[in-house]
Amino acid sequence: MGGHRGHDRLMPPLPAPLQELQEQGPVLLIFLRHFG
Amino acid sequence: MEVVRHRHAIESRGTQVAFVHMSAPEEADRWFARYGADDVVRISDPGRALYRQFGLEEASLRQLAPWRVWWPWLRTAVLKRRGFGPQGSAWKQLTGAFVVHRGCILAAVRHRNAAERPDYVALVRDAQLENTIR
Numbered sequence: 001m002g003g004h005r006g007h008d009r010l011m012p013p014l015p016a017p018l019q020e021l022q023e024q025g026p027v028l029l030i031f032l033r034h035f036g
Numbered sequence: 037m038e039v040v041r042h043r044h045a046i047e048s049r050g051t052q053v054a055f056v057h058m059s060a061p062e063e064a065d066r067w068f069a070r071y072g073a074d075d076v077v078r079i080s081d082p083g084r085a086l087y088r089q090f091g092l093e094e095a096s097l098r099q100l101a102p103w104r105v106w107w108p109w110l111r112t113a114v115l116k117r118r119g120f121g122p123q124g125s126a127w128k129q130l131t132g133a134f135v136v137h138r139g140c141i142l143a144a145v146r147h148r149n150a151a152e153r154p155d156y157v158a159l160v161r162d163a164q165l166e167n168t169i170r
Contacts, residue, residue: 009140009141010140010141011136011139011140011141012086012089012090013089014086014136015079015086017054017077017079018054018077018079018136021052021054021077022136022137022138022139023138024052025050025051025052025137026050026051026052026135026136026137026142026160026163026164027051027052027053027054027135027136027137028046028051028052028053028054028133028134028135028156028159028160029054029055029056029133029134029135029136030039030053030054030055030056030131030133030156031055031056031057031086031087031090031092031131031132031133032055032056032057032058032131033058033126033127033129033130033131034058034059034126034127035057035059035063035064035067
């Protein structure tokens, strides 16, 4: 896998739906660039 | 969408999948429905505040040079007549993936090149290992 990998500890505040989801269990949060 | 193909493998490990994107919610709804993933949690972030908060930067010209970077964008923008306009410099935005849980980032990958295709299953596995070790 490429890119810069790391293990951060501080998570920025998330919008409510994501906040609730990550309280229930681990979430793989994927940032997209474009659809297509 | 590659991650949709691996969604079952990821969720079978007890990890949910969610997305952050820069498009309007309506456009995202159509796109996720097309891939049969209309139930997935997704956040519209056209101002890219979350991208910045997670340390995802804009690509340099060198990072944009490979054709694998600009061809998908060009195909979407020109051939499908989408991608120009309100997103501004969004096409330069670098992406990434994070495993988050209860306020902590368990694993992170920030792409240095917009054409990178991460191994999402490996990222989730690493996060589980990291969480076990701690």
